[in-house]
Amino acid sequence: MTKKARVIIMRCDDYDADLISRIVSDGMRHLDVRPQGRVLIKPNTVIAHPRLFPHAFTRKEFLEGVIMAINAISGLVSGSTSGSTSGPISGPISGPTSRLITELAVGERCGITIPTRFAFKHAGYGPVLRRHRVKTYYFEETAQVPVAVSRQMMTHRDHVMVPKPVADCEFFINLPKFKAHPWTRLTLGLKNYIGIQDDRYRLIDHNQFLEHKIADLQQVIQPKFIAIDAISAGQRMMLTPTPFPMGAIVMGTNACAVDAVGCHMVNVDPVEIPHIRFASERGIGPIDLADIAVEGDFPLSEIQEKNRTFEFYLKHIDHSFGSNANLQCTVGTFPEKYSPDYCWGGCPGALQEAVHILKAYSPDVLHRMGKIRYVVGNVAGPLDVAPDETVLFVGDCTRWRGKIDGMPVHIKSTYGRQKKRNNHRPPSNDMLLKNMKTIANCMANRRKRVIRVPGCPVSVADHVHYLSFFGGVTNPNFDRRMVVDVNMQYMKMTAGRIKNRLFQD
Ligand code: SF4
Known part of the structure; x- marks a missing residue:
């Protein structure tokens, strides 16, 4: 009989590093996790700020608890079993590790083009x-190297670019934050891999292929341990989520199994989330609960009941x-057969995140701002534009022909250039250049009524610029x-990049 993948859900209501350390070291022992060699921890700091973005990232206490657990497990610190939570986890408890950790590092590339140093x-x-x-490791400052991904597994690309520390690491530990996501419904372990790519590569296929891309990235490296910070989870948005006291830590060693259990924790069938389904179809792991042993002191049925609310x-922008x-959206059709009625991974979701950022600053912004008509996709028929509305045609795939103020307007699609783009050397996505x-x-x-906004996708930061300006x-x-x-x-x-290029690359 094949061994079931094991996933542990433990109760934890507090961001107390000592408590987290005890829970995680117990979990690691029971899962027989023995960090060794070059160990790289990947948290989720897509954005972080204690006042502006307080609920978007893996908390520092969680990170510290995991680091302490790794040290205890590997014998670097006399953590041993003192203070063990002794929860109802079944399975073997292993002896000491046989090989030392040669490097313990934390690495990340945060989102919306800002430096990861800021997020950390x-x-x-x-x-x-x-x-x-x-x-x-701030991934945008390190060398980027290609890693082949297998075509046999029906991936979208034949290679992806990742930071060298990711390619070199021997023991990858994934520490996602449990959050809802307006593009992919949930962001757990698999989705956290978007942050293993620097921006220049991260936005490639961050469009209708986002779910494929997430599955592709799993081929770069498989996590040997996953611990999800679900102590305070994030609802609705991923940059500006509202907190939800879930009171849990989820642990496992198989990416699909952990994400599948995470889905069930919030009453979602993992089959409905394409990137989780794709990853499982590519052999990464099981998503059927019949193939997963769910353990720990927080029964799945109880947490499902707690998480009913x-x-x-997951709304279309229109x-x-x-x-x-004062922001109205017209949505057309989209170029890829995979999802012709909507582009879940690109501009529409970026617009939603941008609007929530604007609302975090000014809750009534949608009624205070000047009128904007946001048009995306292949739109047929006339646009019923109000006299004082600025019309933004957003995204490379957008196409429209008609009249505005009696004048002919012809918006041509330029979609497809990205697909042909050399994946090794895409254009720079430097923050200053991009903003400028x-x-x-x-x-x-500024004086025009019709504005073309290029990009595939147009990023969240760019959406914030355009909405604020117009x-x-x-x-x-x-x-x-x-x-x-x-x-x-x-x-x-920039100094870090230069230093690494001169002395390390
Ligand atoms: S331009 Fe935007 S909406 Fe169109 S396919 Fe690309 S990401 Fe999607």
């Missing part, structure tokens, strides 16, 4: 990493903002709580 600083990781002498946000809002380019496009079109509202990209430090960290990032 505002997640409070610095003191934790210094206290435990853990090495830091957990909220998702039904997202209300008929009275976007602002220049806004300025050049809606005439404060641009959060220039918030003084962010802008000074983002630029300071950008300079450090």
